Amino acid sequence: MIDGDRSPTIAPPERTPNTLVKRIMTEIHLSDYLEQDAIELDLKGDTKQKVLTEMVGLLGVEAESRNIALELVMSRESLGSTGIGKGIAIPHLRSTIFPRIMLAYGRSSEGVAFGSIDKKPARHFFLVASPPIDPSNLYHPILAKIVQLVKESKNRKKLDSIDTKAGLLNLIDELAG
Amino acid sequence: MHSDLEFLVILNDIDLMLDDLGKGNAEVEEKLGFDVSRKEKLEKARDDMRGKCSEAVLRRYDRVRGKYGKVISPVFDGVCYGCFQRLHTELAQISRNEKILSCPHCGRFLYFMK
Ligand SMILES: [Zn+2]
Numbered sequence: 001m002i003d004g005d006r007s008p009t010i011a012p013p014e015r016t017p018n019t020l021v022k023r024i025m026t027e028i029h030l031s032d033y034l035e036q037d038a039i040e041l042d043l044k045g046d047t048k049q050k051v052l053t054e055m056v057g058l059l060g061v062e063a064e065s066r067n068i069a070l071e072l073v074m075s076r077e078s079l080g081s082t083g084i085g086k087g088i089a090i091p092h093l094r095s096t097i098f099p100r101i102m103l104a105y106g107r108s109s110e111g112v113a114f115g116s117i118d119k120k121p122a123r124h125f126f127l128v129a130s131p132p133i134d135p136s137n138l139y140h141p142i143l144a145k146i147v148q149l150v151k152e153s154k155n156r157k158k159l160d161s162i163d164t165k166a167g168l169l170n171l172i173d174e175l176a177g
Numbered sequence: 178m179h180s181d182l183e184f185l186v187i188l189n190d191i192d193l194m195l196d197d198l199g200k201g202n203a204e205v206e207e208k209l210g211f212d213v214s215r216k217e218k219l220e221k222a223r224d225d226m227r228g229k230c231s232e233a234v235l236r237r238y239d240r241v242r243g244k245y246g247k248v249i250s251p252v253f254d255g256v257c258y259g260c261f262q263r264l265h266t267e268l269a270q271i272s273r274n275e276k277i278l279s280c281p282h283c284g285r286f287l288y289f290m291k
Contacts, residue, residue, distance in 0.1 A: 062291060068186050068187055072191070075194070078218040079194075080213045080214050080215055085210075090211075094190065094193065094194070095190045096249045132193050133247065140202075143206075147210055
């Protein structure tokens with residue numbers, strides 16, 4: 001009944017042939033979705049809500065849509081924290097207000113309590129925003145690609161050492177295409 | 178923006194999030210390392226949002242949602258992206274979201290994008 005107008009989402013990994021997963025993963029370039037203006041290397045917020053407000057502000061959506069984005073990103077957090085541990089959070093949301101998939105990256109030197117699995121403060125934030133219908137089915141592969149990138153401690157160290165936005169984009173290109 | 182329209186967009190996006198969870202996407206997210214265990218919290222957020230909408234608008238919302246999952250349709254360049262039909266000139270010229278308007282072709286609520 002409610003399926004009629006939704007494009008099929010990507011099949012769960014176990015039902016997707018490995019070759020297809022690999023192809024999707026190698027064809028996705030995170031830097032294609034991350035604008036330089038959507039990077040903030042010195043987040044000021046000292047609470048989850050404040051940091052998420054800053055992150056949503058980086059997306060460059062119209063002011064009138066920012067409340068919507070914030071409300072939705074907080075609703076998603078109510079389901080369970082997107083803090084995946086090791087100082088990493090990957091808040092994500094889908095909404096009508098996004099014309100295409102957009103990413104934002106923020107870094108906080110102090111870190112903020114984020115309800116992460118390992119209870120450690122989150123310092124690196126990757127925000128993934130997508131339209132509700134994403135014909136190219138990139139939402140989950142993009143989330144997967146970011147998770148893959150931050151899993152390695154040497155990559156997290158590199159994220160820490162970057163001091164310019166252009167440097168961050170180059171690093172992401174180097175690490176995750 | 179009309180406040181009811183803002184609430185409707187949020188309500189529809191939360192409803193779609195809940196639909197998604199029921200479609201195996203919760204497992205996809207869990208595999209990626211995300212916590213999606215507190216579905217009832219999201220249902221509460223949905224109910225809170227419904228509480229903010231007027232009765233009349235909710236009735237319209239529920240009616241359209243009986244037909245389509247996605248009730249809010251973005252409009253780009255005068256085209257409804259729910260049914261991909263062109264809106265008549267008068268509707269298409271509206272660029273702000275000050276009123277709650279429906280697509281004359283498919284009935285979805287319109288959200289005008291710049
Ligand atoms: Zn329509």
